[in-house]
Every structure is written in structure tokens, then in C-alpha cells.
Amino acid sequence: MTDTPVAPVGTPAARDDKHLRILSTSDLAGIDIALADVVDTVEGAYRTLYAGHSDNPRKLTVKPQDGHSVSYAMLGRDGSRNVVAIKTSYKHGLDKGRDEQHYYTALTLYDDVTGLPVAMMDCSRIGSLRTPAVSALLARECAAPGSRSALVIGTGTQGRLALPFLLTTLPGLDRLLVFGTHPEGITAVREHLHAHFPDRDVEIVTDLRAAAADADVIVATAGAHTPAAVEADWLKPGALSVLVGHGLAPSTLHRADRVIATSEEQMNVTGTDMADAQGELPAVDTEFPPVIAGVTAGRHHARERIFAYNSGLVVTDIALGHRFAQLALERNLGTEVPLWQ
Numbered sequence: 001m002t003d004t005p006v007a008p009v010g011t012p013a014a015r016d017d018k019h020l021r022i023l024s025t026s027d028l029a030g031i032d033i034a035l036a037d038v039v040d041t042v043e044g045a046y047r048t049l050y051a052g053h054s055d056n057p058r059k060l061t062v063k064p065q066d067g068h069s070v071s072y073a074m075l076g077r078d079g080s081r082n083v084v085a086i087k088t089s090y091k092h093g094l095d096k097g098r099d100e101q102h103y104y105t106a107l108t109l110y111d112d113v114t115g116l117p118v119a120m121m122d123c124s125r126i127g128s129l130r131t132p133a134v135s136a137l138l139a140r141e142c143a144a145p146g147s148r149s150a151l152v153i154g155t156g157t158q159g160r161l162a163l164p165f166l167l168t169t170l171p172g173l174d175r176l177l178v179f180g181t182h183p184e185g186i187t188a189v190r191e192h193l194h195a196h197f198p199d200r201d202v203e204i205v206t207d208l209r210a211a212a213a214d215a216d217v218i219v220a221t222a223g224a225h226t227p228a229a230v231e232a233d234w235l236k237p238g239a240l241s242v243l244v245g246h247g248l249a250p251s252t253l254h255r256a257d258r259v260i261a262t263s264e265e266q267m268n269v270t271g272t273d274m275a276d277a278q279g280e281l282p283a284v285d286t287e288f289p290p291v292i293a294g295v296t297a298g299r300h301h302a303r304e305r306i307f308a309y310n311s312g313l314v315v316t317d318i319a320l321g322h323r324f325a326q327l328a329l330e331r332n333l334g335t336e337v338p339l340w341q
Contacts, residue, residue, distance in 0.1 A: 016116065020108075020339045021325075023121035027333040028324055033129070035168045035196060038320065042133045043292060045078065045319035050289035053079030056315045058265050068095045076314035078322065082112045085318040087123055098156070098182075098223060107321045119325045119334065123317060126324065128157050130316050132219075134262060134288075135242045136165035138308045139217050141291050141298035142260060144238035147216035149175035151205070153230070153247035154222030155185025162219045163189070164196040170217070176202045177211050179228060179247075209234050216240065220247030232256070237303040243274070244310045250274045254282060256307035260298065262288045266311040284309075 048054045055077040063070045072089040086108050093101035107126060109118035139150075150173050152162045163176050176193070180186045186204055193200055205211040212218060212234040221244045222228055232251035235241065241252045253259065253274050261267040264284045275281050288308075290296040299306060328334055 018338055018341050019336045020117050021119040021329070021334045022337055023119050023325065023328050023334045025122045025124065027328060028121060028125045030333070031324060031327045031331070033323070033327065035133075035165055037323070038129045038133045039136060039165070039168055041319050041323050042130055042316045043137060044080065045313070045316045046137075046289045046292040048078065048080045048319075049313070049315050050293040050295070051079075054315045055079075056263075056313050059269065059314070061269060066095070068093065070094060074314035074317070076318050077112065078315055078318045081319065081322050083118065083318055083322050084110045084112045085314070085321065087314050087317050089123075094224065097225075107317055109318065109321055109325060118322070119328070121321060121324065121328075123321065124157075126317055126320050127312065128161065130320050131158050131244060131310065131312060132161040132165040134310050134312075134316065135162060135219050135244060136169040137292065138242050138260070138288065138298075138310060139166055139219075139240060140169035141288075142306050142308055143170060143217050143240045144299065144302045144304075146172070147240075148173060149177065149215050150217040150219070151177040151179065151211050151215035152189070153179045153208075153218065153220040153228045154226060154245060155180035155182055155189050156221065156223055156245075158221035158244050159185065159219075160188050160192045162221060163193050163200075163202065166217065166219070167197055167200065173217075175214075176200065177205050177215060178202045179205050179208050179211060180222075181227065212239075218242065218248070219244060221245045222247040232305070235305055237305065240306045240308065242308045242310055243271075246273075248274075248307075250276060253307045253309075255305075257304040258300070258306045259284045259309075260286055260288055260291065260306060261309040262311050262313055266313075267309045270311055271309055 060073045069092040074087040077084045089105040091103045105123040107123040108120040212230045219242045228247040229249040231249045232255035261284045286296045291298045
């Protein structure tokens with residue numbers, strides 16, 4: 001990977017200060033992108049951030065006292081792409097079942113060379129790709145040498161692409177395990193895996209403790225209501241546990257030999273459910289950007305139990321959103337809105 005600047009995107013119709021190109025869910029759904037392309041784009045964003053060319057301020061969070069919703073606002077700048085962006089995220093119904101929840105997320109990109117808007121897009125597909133790509137990069141850098149088995153906990157949006165991305169960065173995995181409680185989610189996991197790796201299949205596990213004891217890599221993506229809670233003493237020596245959503249007990253963090261976070265600051269904001277009895281989180285041993293840059297080791301020895309906290313950095317959303325904007329504008333997708341007229 002290099003930090004070569006990426007050319008701005010746009011079409012003559014979109015490159016003015018009156019119009020905004022809107023890319024809908026269906027616009028983005030029709031764009032094919034290889035998993036390796038996503039991984040490379042996300043990795044490049046981390047490298048640029050570590051090099052000091054990008055900005056990723058702490059996210060702003062608002063949440064009502066009863067916890068029925070949560071909202072985030074994230075501002076960032078990608079220095080290799082010369083793009084500034086704002087991402088918003090709003091989830092309602094956290095006290096309800098999955099089918100009753102509402103979730104909206106959007107990303108607005110601006111070209112920091114011309115000062116003109118690039119596009120505003122639904123960010124749900126960006127997040128559904130970016131997050132498992134980061135987990136796969138964490139696995140590539142932090143899994144024990146010769147890792148052969150991976151367990152994914154949860155079959156929602158993040159769980160469905162976790163295994164295809166893991167196989168993209170760790171092709172030597174030969175045992176793929178999934179723990180889930182929703183039959184339709186399990187079916188979707190299989191469908192996504194077969195779409196990218198037609199000759200591979202998954203083992204559906206019901207004994208979570210036994211599965212966790214066999215797994216070299218565990219990626220926990222489940223929702224807040226999951227019954228899954230893998231404990232530290234279930235893990236084999238050398239296991240890597242990656243927390244995306246829920247499914248790992250706090251002991252996996254507090255008793256880990258090494259703790260890595262994509263952002264310690266964000267872990268302290270969004271990872272409070274992993275705090276100990278005193279409400280404390282341990283300090284991280286390293287953040288992930290210097291690991292990606294090759295400055296810090298992801299792992300020191302094969303028997304080290306590692307806990308990795310995967311929280312989204314807006315610079316990765318910006319890079320991947322910009323990549324989708326490039327592909328969309330090449331196909332003249334989207335709708336021009338005279339927003340500032």
C-alpha cells in the first residue's frame with residue numbers, strides 16, 4: 001500500500017456549488033466491488049491516518065436517559081484523497097426487537113481541492129463492508145501463526161460478511177463456525193459465503209463454549225440481546241477475540257495478554273458495557289493504525305491471547321464512501337438535487 005493521492009471524482013453536471021449528487025441504497029446496491037478492493041481501501045485509510053495526513057476527531061454521541069435510541073456525528077478528512085466528510089448515524093428502538101428498530105446513516109463528501117460537493121449517500125452498505133474488512137485486517141495482523149479455525153458470533157448485518165472477509169485475508173482458514181439464534185440470519189450467512197467462496201460452507205454450532213475453545217479467531221458481531229457471552233477461560237492459548245458488537249464477556253478484555261483497539265478513545269466511549277465492577281476499562285497496549293503501518297507488532301508470541309476492539313473510524317468510511325462515489329459517478333448513478341439554489 002502507498003499513500004499516493006487519489007484523484008477527485010465527479011461529473012460536469014455535479015461539479016458546481018448548487019447541486020448535490022444523492023446516492024440511494026438502491027444506487028449503491030447495484031455496484032459490484034471485490035472484497036480485496038474493500039480491504040485495500042480500508043487499509044490505505046489506516047496508513048494515511050497513521051502517517052498524519054488524515055484527521056479523525058472523536059465522535060459526538062447523544063443518547064436519551066432511557067436508552068431507547070443513540071445518535072452519532074463524525075467529521076473527518078482523508079489526506080490522500082483530499083476529501084472532507086460528515087457521517088451521521090441514528091438508531092431507534094434499542095429497547096425493542098430487531099424488526100422494530102429503525103436505523104439511518106448517511107455520509108456527505110466534499111472535494112477539498114475544488115471545495116465542491118461530491119455526493120451524499122446512504123452509508124449502510126459502506127458500514128456493512130468496512131467493519132468486517134477491519135476485522136479481517138485485525139485477524140491478518142494479530143491471529144496466531146497457522147490459525148485454521150474461525151468462529152463468528154451473530155448473523156446480522158456484520159456477521160453475514162465476516163467469514164468472506166476473513167477468508168480474503170486469512171485464506172488458510174479451513175474450519176468456519178457460526179453461532180446464531182435467528183434461522184434467517186444463518187441462511188444469509190451461508191448465502192453470503194457461497195456468493196464469494198462457492199466451495200466453502202459453515203458449521204452451525206449450538207455449544208458455544210466448545211466452539212470458542214476450538215477457535216483460533218473469534219469475531220463477535222451479535223446484537224445487544226444475544227445470549228452469547230464467551231468467557232476468557234473458554235479461550236485456547238493464542239486465540240484472537242475481535243469485538244464488533246456483542247458476544248464476548250468482559251473477562252475476555254480484562255484477562256487478555258494484549259489489548260488492541262482501532263481507537264482507544266472510541267473504545268472508552270462505546271465500550272462501557274465491557275467495563276469491570278468498578279466501571280473501568282483497561283488501557284490498550286496499542287492502537288491498530290501503527291500495527292497496520294508495521295511500526296508496532298500485532299502479536300508478540302503464538303500463545304498470547306489477544307482482545308481487539310473494532311470501532312469504526314470515520315476515515316475508513318470516507319475512503320470507502322469515496323471509492324463507491326467514484327464507481328457510482330462513472331456509471332452516472334444517483335440523483336442531482338439543487339440543494340443550494
